[in-house]
Amino acid sequence: MNAFIAAMQLSVAVAFLSIPVVRARYGATATAAAHAELSRQGVRTTVLEENGMRFDAGGHETWAPVGIAAVLAATAALNLTGSSWTGVLNWIVMGLVLAINCLILYSNLTATGSVRAAFARKGDPALARIDVAALLKAAESGFPRWVWFLQNARHVIVFGAAALALAAAVAA
Template identity: 35%
Template structure:
């Protein structure tokens, strides 16, 4: 007769956070697919308004629309996080072990994403040159998205690193260790 253990709330919370983390990484790609062409057009129109060639973006391999390789990282991250969440919630020991290995990488990814978001104006300005207004190009492209997206994006930048830290801590607690012990 097999004895089933009751899953501790700490493990349930950790798995739930992993699922929310996965969903958070899908926000940008999904909205990029929906609004991407319009966002790209808005950025190119702003460049033309400033007297710059819209082709400067393509020449520097910059795309405001999500697609191709730009989808790989967020979608892969979301899929891995969802699998880890399923393993965690299913009480699989390998889920805890893999989470404790992978989640720090997710945390590093979060720091990279945050850093890139904070430096996107400077990066675009370096490509466009001193005569351009990079902030205006970004503003024009961001106006295409729904108004609520900025709040959600900012929330995601705060939520995902905190979620990573909390998941790691929760799975290191004695209740989680005992639950996953064979």
């Protein structure tokens, strides 16, 4: 049972690692597309950087998924070694993974509204003029079409594998 749980944890770890890999490969193209859209709208292209908005693998877009993957790999290793801590750790880690992935999914689904609200809080007239939906659509066009499928597959893998690992933990 521990090997199964470890396999589920490692599959979730790989799913999380796909985020910075894709952003490292295509983030510059997405950023260029976003800058082109801002120019088209007559807005300075520096507003993204000034407001911490990134489409590449920098910042939390790398350290968060890599950190989560590392914790999952460590927990999987403990499962494979039969550590007495695995029962409690499986519940904590996989529960947190489910909660984090819910937040990621919510963030993806509400991106336009949350970016619009964040820009509004800044009080910068240039930010208020931005057509956020068009900006995000332009950035999205910088990623290959298959990334949409990868993103959804990642959610399925994370939710499914985490649920299976927790179910196996109950059965153990």
